[in-house]
Amino acid sequence: MKKMIIASTSTIYGGSYLEYLLPTLKSFFSDVKTILFIPYARPSGISYDAYTNIAKEAFQKIGIEIExxxxxxxPIEAIQNAEGIFTGGGNTFELVNQLYKNDILETLKKVLENGTPYLGTSAGSNICGINMKNTNDMPIVYPPSFKxxxxxxxxxxxxxxxxxEGTKHMGxxxxxxxxxxHVFNNTAVLGLREGSWLEVIGExxxxxxxxxxxxFEKDKKPIESGIGEISI
Known part of the structure; x- marks a missing residue:
């Protein structure tokens, strides 16, 4: 049974990394001692080690180790044996590129479907959907697939x-x-605002x-989805 937190962002304005989510994560990962961190998205181009250290510092506050x-x-065995998994934000194109390069996308999907608890933020949330076509990121690399x-x-x-309202921005x-x-695709899209997240338990x-x-759904007016269960 799937057990996932899919968050729009890791950091909200004025807060430290994951600060706003830590009370939720403490409960969510209550049976987990060590989380496997996937740093492939490399925000601002930082190294894997530097990014992992940022995640370590945050999770130490709730008594969980990060590797x-x-x-x-x-990496396939690492995912198969993980107690919990966290994929951080950054560039979704590079994240997906590395998931394919390391041949771990299908393994990751399998363990998540089987119940390994998962946290995704930003790019790490984008990859939870059908495809990555609704990322806001620049295509700095070309992954083998958008799936x-x-x-x-x-x-x-x-x-x-x-x-x-009233902005002069013309973009x-x-x-x-x-x-x-939606001119070319049928997949529904959920615009997830910063400070909100999805909790997935089973279906x-x-x-x-x-x-x-x-x-947003094709050929329909967009609607606001309130706090609570989402059905699409």
């Missing part, structure tokens, strides 16, 4: 932003870009946190 997957000779885990039956647009809004996506998906989410 980076890059420290293992066999991702498919642990939830829709895509995530992390860090979802609403249009700002496309997130809503505009998602509408463009039940529940929106938690401080904000509603914005649900």
């Amino acid at each position: 980076g997957i890059h420290g293992y000779k066999n 991702t885990l498919g642990c939830i039956p829709f895509n995530i647009n992390a860090h979802y932003l609403d249009p700002i 496309e809004t997130r809503e505009t870009r998602i509408k463009e996506f 039940t998906i529940t929106l938690k946190g401080n904000y509603t989410a914005r649900l």
Whole structure:
């Protein structure tokens, strides 16, 4: 049975890394002593070691150890044997590229479907959907496929932003870009605002946190999805 937390972001304004989620994570990972960290997304281009140390510092506050997957000779076995798994944010293109390069995407999907507890933030949340086509990231590398885990039956647009009334910015809004996506794709998209997350237990998906989410489906008007169970 799946057990996942899919968060829009690791850090909300004014807080430290994972600070707003730590009370939830302490309960969620209550039976876990060590979490396998996947640092492949490399935010701002930082090294795997530097990124893993940031995760270590956060999880030490709730008494959980972190080990980076890059420290293992066999990443497939590392995933198979993990008590819990955390995939951090950064660039989704590079994250997916490395998941394919290390041949671990299908193994990761399998262990998550079988109940290994999982935390994803930002890019680590993007990969939980059908594909990564609704990422906000620049295509700095070209992964073999845009197909991702498919642990939830829709895509995530992390860090979802609403249009700002009165702004002079002339670029496309997130809503505009998602509408463009739906010209060529049928997959539903959930705009997940910072400070909110999805809790997945089995096939039940529940929106938690401080904000509603914005649900986009092809040929339908977008709607606000309130805190509570989500059905798509």
